[in-house]
Amino acid sequence: MTTGARVHDFFQTLQIQRDDDHRFYHHSRINQSLHLLSACTFVCSYVLLFIDPAVAALLAWTVAMVSRQAGHFFFEPKGYDHVNQATHEHKEEIKVGYNLRRKVVLMLLWVALPLLLWLEPGLFGLVEPATGVEGWLRHVGLAWLALGVAAVLMRTVHLFFLQGVMAGLAWATKILTDPFHDIKLYWKAPLALMRGELIDPMDDVQNAAR
Template identity: 65%
Template sequence: MDIKDFREQLRTQRWDDHRFYHHSRINQSLHFVSAASFLISYVMMFFDPVVAALIGWLVSMTSRQAGHFFFEPKGYDHVNDATHEHKEEIKVGYNLQRKVVLMAIWALSPAVLYVDPTMFGLFTPWASPADFMRQVAKIWLAIGIGGLLFRTVHLFFIRDIETGLVWMTKILTDPFHDLKLYHKAPLFLLKGELIDPGLEKHVRHA
């Protein structure tokens, strides 16, 4: 695998993600919150993976996906001259439809554990609310890791191995990149700027 080509693909995937799916300053601001909390979650993985999973899903993922679902424009993208449907079709990672499935699995998993406290024999039945939340967090950790690996391997087959590995690298390093890219978004939002005006200039000169 050529390192130069790998880095160029990574740059391309990051740029496509930004220009196609991060027009809204609200979305960018929520990604800033998500990135900061994901970094906290990364640190907590070394001390308490269960707490890391709770932060990652309850703060990082919910803020991140809320930005995409509720605030990012879904109409025709004049900046990139593309329909929303076209962008969803060519999305390398999880498009909105796939995210709905992933988030549904996440949201429904506590109900499954509540109905079956052993989670199909995987757990000792929880005896307190604290036990329940820690077991839920373990399930969420597995869903997060499983979702990452599933799409990576899926890309091995529908694209190629390098594309899958590049995408996995992008996802794992997104918190660092997003923190740098969107740290000024909350300030612009406070000034009343709802859509990133610089995106069109960057697209035209890319």
Template identity: 60%
Template sequence: MIQFFETLKKQRWDDHRYYHHSRINQSLHLVSALSFLTAYFLLFTDPIAASLLAWLVAMTTRQSGHFFFEPKGYDEVNKATHEYKEEIKVGYNLNRKIVLLAIWAAIPVLVYFNPVFLQKFVALNTFTNTEGFIRQTGLLWLWLGVGGVLFRTFHLFFIHDVEAAFAWMTKILTDPFHDAKIYATSPLYLLRGQLIDPMEHIEYDEENLSSIKPS
């Protein structure tokens, strides 16, 4: 268990130092985290509403921060190129996210134009109004979220190992709690005009070519 938590800690640290330099991105992650936490509570009372909140608010704010605001040039803090960071990313890099988001965007189109096709594979009821369409879409988005996490976890079994896979799944499920904590002050820095986190809490080890967090 000690090794598992060390792996989880490293994945969290690498995710922060490599992919969250923009204060706008950090602030959007705070909004995303709070939205996800609300969605977690909604899962117990209205799972479809939780899915709609998670995808339409939490995921859109989270991913727009990565796609539109996070720097993609050479990372001076970590001495790494954007291409290198994308290659070593344990979870969904930008290319994988594009595929996932394309499926997400296609689902309501399929529900609207070809519900009979989906009924052959998913237990969907025929909807007769806008509310029914929205709820059917939300249900499929819910399964997409579950499937997206399980698919990447299963994939990591083979390209990494079981420990790394379960650590990543744990990280994804608990990220809202972690992000709400570490990015709580990001909007304040943004209001002061600081667009990029100087990452002063990171020390670069020239000899080992890695970033280390001071103890």
């Protein structure tokens, strides 16, 4: 296979993952609106990474991740998906990234890290113990940054074995660029929500299927 063909296949895989993510997991206009908030916050966090990584991670996890996952856990429909002719259980099984079960584990780790650093400020000798609340918060931010990087790397490598290297790299690329793509995709969601539209009719998906 030529380099050009590989690049084409990569971007095709990336687009399929993006399309599937939208049509399977983002029916709720509230979820879409929360994703827009999350995306804007993540973009700010990306900029802050070059200035203060600890603050960037604190912002990303407390605002961007909480709003993003709240949309999935509390507002996204869990019943039968008539648009895609699929059950919620089937969609959870085929989820390329983190399904709800994996997200629960990730969020438990997110909650556990601040508690661990409060009870064991030196992290069993791995870091210099923080002094004061500000120092603790900075350690929490850096720990959350490490958790985010580890979560992406672990699932990427896992996908290497499950679906191949290209699928894993495409997913990692999707995750890192999701904030920009979500802004493009969901910037109208709050307007639809204000009109009283709680569920996206997914006309784009249904038209593409015809």
